[in-house]
Amino acid sequence: MTNQQAPRASTDTTSSPASAQPQAQKDILGYLVLIAGVGALVWGAVAAVGTGWGFWAYTSGLKGVAGAFLLGIAAILIGLVQEWRVRKSNTPPLRARRWLGMLVALVYVGWIGTFFMKALTVPAIHDVSTDLADPPAFQTLQLRADNLDHVPGADDPKMRGLTPEQRWAMVHQKDYGDIRSVRVNEPVPMVIAKAERLAKARSWDVAISMPEEGRLEATETSAFFQFKDDVVLRVRPSNKGEGSIVDMRSVSRVGQSDLGMNAKRVRSFLADLTGTVTAAQ
Template identity: 30%
Template sequence: MHEKTSSKLVNWVGYLAITMLVILPIAVLTVRSGAWQQGLMLFAIGCLGSTILLVLALVLGLFPLYRPHGNALRRRGLLAIPGTAILLSMVAGMGDYPPIHDITTDPDNPPAFSAAQSKRGNDANSLRIDPEVIETARQAYSDLATLETHLSIDEAYAQALATAQDLGWDVYRDDLNAGYIEAAASTAIMGFTDDVAIRITSNEAGTMIDLRSVSRVGRSDLGANAARIRKFIQAFTQQ
C-alpha cells in the first residue's frame, strides 16, 4: 500500500515537472504575441512551480519510503532545473537594478520623442520625463554619458543611423534636419518592444550624440535599456 502510494506521488512529481517545463516556452510565445501580462503570469507559474517541485523531489528522497525511487526522483528533478535556474537568476539580479524603465545619456536634458507616441498602445508607459526616475537612472547608471565625436554632424548622423539599423532596430523616424532618429528595439527572448530616441547635435567642440531608451510596458526593465545604450555606444565607436 505504502509502495503504491509513494510510486504514485513520484509519478505526479514527474507529470507536474513536465507541465511546468512546457509552460515556459508557451509563456514566452504568449508575451511575444502581445498578451504580456498573461504571459508573464504563466512564466512566473512555470518558474515557481518548477522550484517547488525540485525542492519536493529533494525532500522526498530523504525519506526511507522514497529511497527506492531515488533515481526516478532525480530524473524528475532534472526536469525542474530550467525553471528553478531562471527564477534564482532573476531573484539574484533584482537587487542590481532599480525599478525604472526610462534611461538616458543626458539626465539634464533627455532627448524627446515625437513619433514614438503613435507607435505605443494606450496602456504603454508614459513618455513624460519624470525627474525622480531620471535622477535614479543617473545614480544607477553613472557610466552612461553623452557620446562625443570629431565627426561632422552629417557624418555622425549617418553613422548613428547605420548603427541603429545594424543592431536590428526598426527605425521609424529619420530626420536629418532635426538631428533626430527614433526606433523600436526588442528584447531577445520575451520580445518586449522599447523605444529609442537618438539626438545628434554639435557645437564648437564637436558633435554630440545622446540616447534615451524607454520600455513600452513594465515597471522595471532589469537593466535592458541601459544595456541597449551601451551596446549602441560600443558599436558606434567601433565603426
C-alpha cells in the first residue's frame, strides 16, 4: 500500500506547481485590464472635478479626460485580445477581473464618446442668440473678450471676405435656424418675473432681473467641470401692441465649441417660458 501511494504523491507534487504557474502568469493581464479600466474612470473623474475646483486650467482637465478615454480604449482592446487567446488555452485564467475592467472602461468610454460624437454634429461656436442682427447685449455680466476670435469658416471660400460676426451669423443660421425670437401674450414685467422664477428653479445664478426694463441676466454652472455659461433675456413690447417679444442669448465663458449646450438651453428655456413657442411676427 505504501508503494502504491508514493507515486501518487509524487505525481501530485510535480503537477501542481506546473499548472499553477501558467494560471498565475496569464492572470497578469486580468489585473492589467482591471487597473486600466478603473484607472480610466478615476483619471477622467479627477480631471473633471479638479478643473471645477480650480486645481488646474480647463484645457488641462480636457486633456486628462481625453487621456483617460484612450486608456479606457486600451483596456477594452487588451481584454478582447486576451479573451481571444485564452479561448485556445487548456487552462484559461479566471475572467472576472478582466471583464470587470472592460465593463468599467466601456462605461467611461461610452459616456465620453457621446460628447465626442456630439462635437462632430454641431457647429464649433459657443454663442447662441434668437436675434442674429441685434443680439441681446450683456450689461451686468461681461461678454468674453475673445468671443469672435475663433469663429469657423475663416478658410472657407464661401465665407471669404466676411467678418467674424458675419461668419458666426451664417454658421448659426445654418445649424440653429429654428432658434428665433418668440412672442408671449403677456406684458413685459410679467414675462421677466416668470423668467426669473424659471431661472431660479434651474439653479441659475441670477445676476440681475429688471422687470420694468425687460432684462434678465443669469449664469448656469455645469456639474463636473463647473463651466459657466451666461444668459441674457431681452423682452420688449410687441409692435402690434399685444404681448411681448422675447429674445434670448446664451454664451459659454470658455472654449470654442459648446457641444450644442447653449442651443439646447435656449430651446428648453423658451419652451418653458412660453408654453408653446411661437415665432415673433
